Amino acid sequence: MENLNNRQREFLELLMKETDFVPIRYFAEKLNVSTKTLKGDLKLLGExxxxxxxxxxxxxxxxxxISSNVKDNIEFRNQLRTEARRPPAGLEERKAEITRELLLASEQYTSIQRLADKFYVGKTSIVNDLKAIEEWLFPFGLKLEKNNRGTRVYGKEENIREAITSLLHREVSRPNTSTIYTLLGGVCRSEGDALQCAPGYTYGKLVRLDEATLQNLLDVFYSEDIMFVTELLEEIQLSEKLEMSDVYYKNLLTHILICIQRVRSGKRVEKSESGYSGRTEPERYAGAKRIARRIWERYGVDIGEEETEYIYQYICSLTTHGHSAWNEKMKSELSGLIAEGLTDYVSKILNIRFPREESLMAGLLMHIKPLLNRLEYRIKIANPFLEEMLENYPQMIGVCQIACQFVSEEFHLPPISIDESANLATYYQTMLVRQTSPVTVLVVCHSGFGTSQLLGARLSQEFPSIRIYDVISSRRLREMDMAGIDFVISTVPLDVVGVPYLLVSSFLLDSDIAAIRNGIYLTEQKKTAGYPNVYASLTEKFIYMNKKPSGDGKPYMEVDLQKKFGISIWKSKERRGAALCIDTFRNKVTGFIFETDKEKILKFLAEYYQMALDEALLMRMLSGRDKKEILKMLKDPGRKAECSGAPGEDDIYVDIQCEAKEELMELLVDLIAKKRPEAEKRRKRLLNLLWEREAEAFTGIGNGTALVHRVTGEIDETVVLLVRLKSSVDWAREKNYPDRVRLVRLVLVFLVPLKKPQEETLRIKELVLKLGKEENVERILSASAKSEIIRILSE
Amino acid sequence: MGRTVKLMVCCGSGIATSTHVAAMVREYMEERRIPVTIETCSVQDLANRLTGCDMILSTTQVAFGTEIPVFSGVPLLIGVGEEEVLEAMAVKMKEISEG
Known part of the structure; x- marks a missing residue:
């Protein structure tokens, strides 16, 4: 893979992301090259x-x-990942450098001509760059001031610093390790002896910084300064007993570096209006003071009261361990409420009940407490892993963004940035990964002890994939919140509990097992394949092909759950309900929600979340040009599964009572006639044909299964029926075959027209193969519902 | 390992019992690492599809004479003498494959 250039590597990465065939044109557009170029690359990639x-x-x-075996090849993935040199997000190198220059020398004007000379490009390129930079600066509340003296960044000092921080945490990888070695050289005696430290320095301090961050810092600051601040922080951490995680550490380091740099060039933060006077944590203030003193000692600049305060706030908002202070207590109560609120929203949207695990709450609290501090002081930290997170679990981050918005509204908090939401999303994602099964059941019995515990154990043995939320007594059930529970398995009759429940014997009989299996199946179906709310409020009018729904004002919230699916929520009074926008140019579906009621919004969101996970449905929507077709997909997303070869419910007959084979054959012809009008008049002929085949050779295939079939011109379309008999019928009375072959309980009937379509023949062959397996037949014989039979046959 | 043996499995329609029997043979031969490709067809089609075919397994009567060894698939359907047929086929296949 070493000989690939950046484009080829990117091409490969794009290919890895796709699950189906994608036209080369698409990649050409993405990579901004011609299809011809890519066709050339294909050969090399193939090699x-x-x-x-x-x-x-x-x-x-x-x-x-790309062939799927490579996608699962870990070694390949790893190589691609490590070697991939991703382009920096948002800003390319030159733009980043210009931005850096503009931000660091924000008091000075620079001219387009000067920039053009510096980067050896035309003035137009610079003008374009500046446009992009202006857009990039906008979210920070910064503007480009352009007049006859030139161009400069204009805005609040705090905002400028924030932008610098963000620029520094940008993920860049320029393989320029030599500088890093030079820097490490300052600490280490030699490269080969890397862990041997020079006197007075500890290598460990720099280890906390990853290569990319270090590289970015080096672009802006002197290595001596970086070394100085790392040492300073080390000292503070030890003396003031402050502990911080790597992310926070990095943010604080950057913050102090910027602070030194800005103060030296005469830029100070204004006294903040939201000035925080009561210093509740004297230890931390002492830490900030010490930092200020050391800066003065070294550089001879007094960073001043405001800056010290700023650093103090930073320390407060970054460290996790609280000291005594009254508002500390209040804050932890508030964080508890927020953590619960967030979890509530997330589990509603995901339609999952998070297990009552302490680690989730503890983890969330650890994050939310400092988050509250940060919100209070309006300090924004950058999340260096954001891009990676967005790549790995965009849905969860999207859901968390929505949940954060709801929560911040409820508690009157300032907006929570995506960097913060993504951090919170990590916890939920972990719980999601740990939660192997999508089906959650609650086990109920008289006492909640003894037999039901046994039942619980047997259930998890029998169905390793389900999650037993709890085993409780029927009395406690009344107090239970049933959100997220899919169904209840009970040994005692219950009143209506709001979710489906199954009454079983505590000894878990075979019939119970079959019923539970069906329950699991139905739940899975409901979970993965239902958009009832969205479907109910959609009409063709509200499906927009390559255009947006008209509406004035701004959306309440817009979030992407993945690259092919986004959500847009509008608090509209005119229209209530959902709308879909299918953008085939951008290859993206957007789910719109027009609603003010939060509960209803959540219901739509839960369905949209499912939609975002249903890659196949999205692909079908994006390729379906017809609105009717899209409505059909939403109405019945499971329809595709039915086409897999298994007969539909109408074509399955269970518990048919028949005495003899002759009787059964007559019945089968009746059933066929019901299905095909042309067979009605030809009953006799069909019956003869089937008997002919029976006479030709034995049609049983063992395990009590027989295949009654014929290829015939008497029929226009293929008919497939499955009949399960109540008691077995002797299939070969005159023969001396063993019982398990001779006594038939399951009959697959099929008539295939002479001009048989290849596909249908394959479908039938697949059914035959499935019925050839003893285990499948056993399951079909004990199945309690037709839907379960269909599932067994389409697995 | 010798060359791959080509087996034609046939039944009345080429869809039902032949498919079932073919699956059984495939499994048996795979376990014994005997290289085999299996095709299915209807008994009417059989005569036209014998090119390159080494063996025939049929669940119905094969009406014409042929040089190619023919095995009966009925034991596989009724489960009596199943092992014997499979074993006999395996011996023959090895012979063809290594022959």
């Missing part, structure tokens, strides 16, 4: 994939796709 036994498959009219 590189050979080592991993993979290939790029091309299909005429459909596009290209």
């Amino acid at each position: 590189c994939l050979e080592k991993f036994e993979g290939e790029i498959v091309g299909k005429t009219g459909k596009g290209i796709c």
Whole structure:
């Protein structure tokens, strides 16, 4: 993979992300090159994939796709990841450098001509760069001031610092390790002896910084300054007993560096209006004071009271361990409420009940407490892992953004940035990963002890995939909050509990197992394949193809759950309900919600969240041009599964009573006639044909299963029926075959027209193969519902 | 390992019992690492599809004479003498494959 250039590598990464065939044109647009170029690259990529036994498959009219074995190849993924040099987010190198210059020398004007000379590009390029920079600066509340003296950044000092911080935490990887070694050289005697430290320095301090951050810092600050501040922080941490996580450490380090730099060039923060006078944590203030004193000692500049206060606030908002102070207590109460509120919203949208695990709450609290401080002091920290997180679990971050918005509104907090939401999302994501099963059940019995505990144990043995939320007594059930519980398994009859419940024997009989299996199936169906709320409020009018719904004002919230799916919430009075916008150019579906009632919004959100996970549905929506078709998909998302070869519910007959084979054959012809009008008049002929086949050779295939079938011109379309008999019928009376072959309880009937479509034949063959397996037959025979039979056959 | 043996499995329609029996043979031969490709067809089609075919397994009567060894698939359907047929086929296949 070493010989790939950046584009080829990126191309490979894009290919890895796709699950289906995608036209080359799409990649060409993304990578901003011609399709011809990419076609050239394909050969090289193919060679590189050979080592991993993979290939790029091309299909005429459909596009290209990477073979799936490579996608799962860990070694390959790792290599691609480590070698990938991702382009910096948002700003390219030159723009980043200009931005840096503008921000660091914010009092000075610079001219376009000067910049053009400096970067050896035309003035137009610079003008374009400045446009992009202006957009980038906007969220920070900064503007570019342009007049006859030149261009400069204009805005509040705090905002400028924030922008610098953000620029510094940008993920960049320029392999320029030599400088880093030079810097490390200051600490280490030699490269080969890297861990041996020079007197007075500890290598450990720099270890807390990753290469990319260090590189970024080096672009702006002198290495001596970086060394000085790292040492300073080390000292403060030891003397003031402050503990901070790496992310916070990095933020504080950057903050102090910027502070020194800004103060030296005469830029100070204004006295903040929201000035925080009561210093509740004297230890931390002492820490801030000490930092100020050391800066004065070294650089001979007094950073002043405001700056010290600023650093103090920073320390407060970054460290996790609280000391005594009355508002500390209040804050922890508030954080508890916020953590609960967040969890509540997230679990409603995800339709999942998070287990009562202390670690989740503890983790959340650890984050929320300092978060509250940061919100109070209006300090924004950058999340250096944001991009990576967005790549790995965008849905969860999206959901957390929504939940944060709701919570911050409820508690009158300032808006919570995506960097912060993403941090919180990590905790939920971890719980989600740990939670292996999507189906949660509650076990109920008389006492909650003894037999029901046994039942619980047997259930988890029988169904390793379900999660037993709790085993409780029927009395306690009344007080239970049933949110997130899919169904209740009970040994005692219950009143209505709001969720489906199954009455079982505490000894878990076979029929119970079948019923539970069906319950799990139905729940899974409901979970993965239902958009009832969205569907109910949609009409063709509210599906927008390549245009946006008209509406004035601003959306209440806009969040992307993944690159193909976004959500847009509007608090509109005119219209209530959902709308879908399908943008085939951007390859993205947007789910709109027009609603003011939070509960209703949450219901839509839960469905949209499912939609974001249903990649297949999104692909179908994006390729379906017809609004009717899209409505159909939403009405019945599971329809596709039915086409997999299993007969539909109408074609399955269970517990049919028949005495003899002759009787059954007559019945089968009746059933066929019901299905195909042309068969009605030809009953006799069909019956003869089926008997002919029976005479030709034995049609049983063991395990009490028989295949009654014929290829015939008497029928226009394929008919497939499955009949389960109440008691077995002797299939070969005159023969001396063993019982398990001779006595038939399950009959698959199929008639195939002469001009049989290849696909249908394959479908039937697959069914035959499934019925050939003893285990499947057993399950079908004990299935309690037709839906379960369909599932067994389409697995 | 020798060359791959081509087996044609046939039944009345080429869809039902042949598919089932073919799956059984495939499993059995895979376990014994005997290289085999299996195709299915209807008994009417059989005569036209014998090119390159080494063995035939049929669940119905094969009406014409042929040089190619023919095995009966009925034991596989009724579960009596199942092992014997599979074993006999395996021996023959090895012979063809290594022969």
